Structures are given as structure tokens and as C-alpha cells.
Amino acid sequence: MPLHLVYGGTFDPIHLGHLAIARAARARLDCTVRFMPAGDPPHRAPPGAGGEDRAAMVALAIAHEPGFLLDRRELERNGRSYTVDTLAELRAELGPSQPLAWLVGADSLLGLPGWHRAQALLTLAHLVVADRPGSPIDASALPEPLARMLEGRWTDDAGRLHAAPAGHLLRLHQPLHPASATGVRARLAASDPALDLLPADVAAFIEEKGLYRPAPTAPL
């Protein structure tokens, strides 16, 4: 059965690292990728760009990519954008047997035990994990309580994610990509357009709207 893969992120802004892992997931799995910009991310300072601008940048970045979709539900929902709420909503829409998965980078996976109702996540969806520079994953030596949460769930067989609605964990083992939104924002704030890390249309949007520029200093 085709898989519904959800890719949640702050996307502040979306960059080529995001696209690289979504493409790697599509190459490995028979799936659509639903980009889900967080409205009010539960675990970090408010994003630098507003929800509408972040969604517009996602739409520009995925416009020519078959199988990539933008899902605005977390932007339209009031309150914190908890992943468990989003997955419960999608599960209710898809019914109990459709395969559903959430795509995360390795750094996000390491923080999983701190997520809201973390234990429920794997009852609702599979997890697809992308490697990320600086966040090595050794499935046999994860810290507690993550190790216990994920015990017995790892698989290298993508077919298992298509054959069950939830509960498995697949590592992509894709080539590492160095981009981070923090790095992109720092370069933009220093008037470097970061063209090597951004889709061209996104770079043009940022330039046109003046996003991520340092606040002008008041004259003395």
C-alpha cells in the first residue's frame, strides 16, 4: 500500500537539506511527502518568519517536485503544533489501516522522548529517520529512555512500512547534507544570500520580502 509520509518542520526557511531528505525518502518508499510547516513549534523560540511566509517558501520549493504536497493544517490550528495531534487527525482521516509515517532528522529523533505524548506517536505512525551531520545514530547504543521507546522497531525493510499502519522505524542512510536553517539565517543576517543552500525561488522570495535581515540600528 502507498505510504503517506508527513514531513514536519519549522522550515524557517526551507533549504536544500530539507529537499534532499524528502527526495531520499521518495526514492526509498512508494509515498507522497506532505510538508507540514509548524504553526507554533512546541519546543523552540518563535520562528523568524511568519507562518504565511514559511508556507509560501515551502510552496515555492516544492512547486516542481512530483509527489510533494503542502499541508497547512498546523498553521490553521490554534495553540501549540503538537505532532501527536496532527498524526491523530491524519489517522482519523485515513482510517486505521493506511500506512502513515513521520519524517525526522537524526537530531530531532534524539529529542523524541521530550515530545508531547511521545509514547503515542508510534501507535499512530511509523518514523522515517534521516542521518544528519553532528547527530550520529547508533541504533544499538541510544540513550535511555529513547532506546526503550524504539526497541524492536528498527527495520531496513521498507516493505514493512507499506504493510502495516504504524510502529516501525526506518533509517534512510542517505548522503549527509550540511544545510541547517540556523546556518542559513546567520548568513542572511550577514547579507550573504546563501544561494548554495536555498532553492533559487526561495532565495528570491527572501530577498524580495527582506526576511531574516538584521533589524536596522537606530541612529545616534
Ligand SMILES: Nc1ncnc2c1ncn2[C@@H]1O[C@H](COP(=O)(O)OP(=O)(O)OP(=O)(O)O)[C@@H](O)[C@H]1O
Ligand atoms: N540537513 C539536514 N539533514 C537531515 N535532516 C535535516 C536537515 N535539515 C533539517 N533536517 C530535519 O528536518 C526537520 C525540520 O527541520 P527544521 O525545519 O527545524 O530545519 P533545521 O535546519 O533543523 O532548522 P534550525 O537550524 O532552525 O533548527 C527536522 O526533523 C530536522 O532534523
Ligand SMILES: O=C(O)c1ccc[n+]([C@@H]2O[C@H](COP(=O)([O-])O)[C@@H](O)[C@H]2O)c1
Ligand atoms: O509534538 C512535539 O512535542 C514536538 C516536539 C519537537 C518537535 N516537533 C515537531 O518536529 C518537527 C521538526 O521540528 P524542528 O524543530 O526540527 O523544526 C516539527 O514539525 C515540530 O513541530 C514536535
